[in-house]
Amino acid sequence: MGLVLTDRVKETSITSGTGSITLTGAFGGFVSFLAGIGNGNTTYYVIENDSNFEIGIGTYTEVGNTLSRDTVLSSSSGGSKVDLSGVSFVFCTYPASKSVHLDANGRLSAPDTNFSLS
Numbered sequence: 001m002g003l004v005l006t007d008r009v010k011e012t013s014i015t016s017g018t019g020s021i022t023l024t025g026a027f028g029g030f031v032s033f034l035a036g037i038g039n040g041n042t043t044y045y046v047i048e049n050d051s052n053f054e055i056g057i058g059t060y061t062e063v064g065n066t067l068s069r070d071t072v073l074s075s076s077s078g079g080s081k082v083d084l085s086g087v088s089f090v091f092c093t094y095p096a097s098k099s100v101h102l103d104a105n106g107r108l109s110a111p112d113t114n115f116s117l118s
Contacts, residue, residue: 001040003057009036009043010091018081020068021047021058021090033060033067036092042070044095049088052076055095073097 010030011023026032037043039062047054047069054075058067073095075082103109 001038001042004037004041004043005094006031006036006043006092009033010089013047013084013088013090014086015088016085018069018083020066021084021088023065023067023090027089027091030091033090034062034065044073044093044098045069045090046093047082047084047088047090049082049084050086052082052084054082055093 008030009032010027011025011032012027013021013023015021023033026035033043037060039060042057042059045056045058045067052075054069054077055073056069057071057073058069060067067090069081072079072081074097077083097111100108100110
């Protein structure tokens with residue numbers, strides 16, 4: 001499946017450890033990963049666990065309502081998976097390290113010059 005970017009996707013979790021995260025439901029006025037990302041798709045995610053954080057690429061699976069932690073882009077654990085405990089907040093993001101944008105001078109800025117335009 002594909003990489004999906006969607007606004008306002010946020011869930012809670014009480015998963016412990018460094019494995020896949022079992023999601024426990026949408027937070028407040030947000031939508032679930034199932035509704036926003038869809039089964040089998042990958043997305044950029046953030047996990048907040050107390051003062052710890054992890055930003056990465058994960059795959060959502062409807063069976064078990066889980067998000068795998070496939071690639072860690074950055075974290076408060078020096079780039080490794082955060083060892084979770086207690087309540088975590090998990091949501092979609094658009095990481096600065098992956099963004100394509102116009103810089104202050106109006107020039108296109110991309111973190112990887114190996115890209116193509118379709």
